[in-house]
Amino acid sequence: MKDFTILAHNYVRPEVQAMADFVGDSLELAQKAKLVTTEYLIFAGVDFMAEMAAIVNPSKKVIHPEPFSMCAMASRVTPEMILAARKDYPKAAVVTYVNSSAAVKAVSDIICTSANAVKVVNSLEEKQIIFTPDRNLALYVARNTDKQVIPVPALGCCPVHHSLTVQDIQDRLAEYPGAEVIVHPETIPEVQDVANFIGSTSAMARHAKTTTAKVIIVGTEVGMLTRLKKESPDKIFVAASPLLSCADMKMITVEKIEAAIRAKAPIVQVDPVIAEGARRALERMLAVS
Ligand code: SF4
Structure with a gap:
């Protein structure tokens, strides 16, 4: 029987998303990490996400396949x-x-x-x-x-998100007249002002299923297009800019995950005192969500 669960963020490579047991945004992954029952939890995402999984589910061994995959923000x-x-x-x-x-x-x-x-x-x-x-x-x-x-x-x-400009949106709208524009709240306020919808990646996924728009310009990391296309195959999704790619998310590869599973390493370690403080703040959030 499999002794590991793979959780992947929406922004990792399509082939990594394909091998994951669950793909989601930070909130979905934190909630899912709490429920994992296998001995090992492989986290396909950047460093703080793997750390968070170790904090919310301290009874499991969390493996981060590429420790140098770190969030620049x-x-x-x-x-x-x-x-x-x-x-x-x-x-x-x-x-x-x-x-x-x-x-x-x-x-x-x-x-x-x-x-x-x-x-x-x-x-x-x-x-x-x-x-x-x-x-x-x-x-x-x-x-x-x-x-x-x-x-x-x-x-x-x-x-990544801060690099998206109003000009990018206008350029895509010139290519796809009448398309709907959805953006992440990490984009600059001027970009949010010209969007039809602002939301997290999970909110984008829900919105894409219900909107009547057939073409949707997506203002978040390009990895999200994989999930959107899978969950709403009747729609056309266009990246708002080809520059919306997070190099750290792309450091997680199928080969690194397979190697980490074989080695059962590297295991994420969090100082117990820090973990306790972080867990308190995270649990308070999960109680609100
Ligand atoms: S896209 Fe990359 S740099 Fe930006 S917040 Fe996410 S992990 Fe951090």
């Missing part, structure tokens, strides 16, 4: 930056996007994903929110709640 924030922000805004709650290290999660009040950021922030009593590390998602939350949202760091962003 997550590496922009440190626990020290959050502790300094807490001193500047002592009445604020710290809401940390899941794209962050376990050490940053451990000094946070609650975690959120792009799927539940507005819901998580609205669940808090505090009027001031320190939001880390994505300023674009922070702005999206500010627009959709009545909270004062303080992005930390001020210029934190995902370099």
Whole structure:
């Protein structure tokens, strides 16, 4: 009997998605990781996702097939930056996007994903929110709640999503007149302003099934097109820009997963004290979701 479960993020290569037991976004994967019953959990995604799986399900051995697959946005924030922000805004709650290290999660009040950021922030009593590390998602939350949202760091962003421009959208619309535009909230506000729909990748997948549009321009990492095409084969999906490709997600390959399964390594290790702090903030999010 198989003693491992493969969880894969929507942004990994199509052939990696094809060999996974479950493909989803960060929230779906965190919820799924909690339920895994096999001894080993192979995580096809970037470092913080594998770390998160180890935190929510400490009884399992989590294997990250490529430890150098690291999220460029997550590496922009440190626990020290959050502790300094807490001193500047002592009445604020710290809401940390899941794209962050376990050490940053451990000094946070609650975690959120792009799927539940507005819901998580609205669940808090505090009027001031320190939001880390994505300023674009922070702005999206500010627009959709009545909270004062303080992005930390001020210029934190995902370099992939942040690269998408309004001109890219206009170019695709010129090629596909009348197409619908769906974008991720990690894109810049100007791009969000010209979109027909803004949402996480799981929200995009749900929306694609119900929209009457036949052609959809997709403003998120290109790996998502694999899931969209599979789940909505009657629609045409077009990448908003060929540059929307995350090099770190693409570092996870079939060969590396097969080698990791054979070696049963490398196992993700999280400092127990940090894991406990991060788990508290993650569990608080899962209770809201
Ligand atoms: S797409 Fe952006 S946020 Fe996602 S893993 Fe890559 S760098 Fe990080």
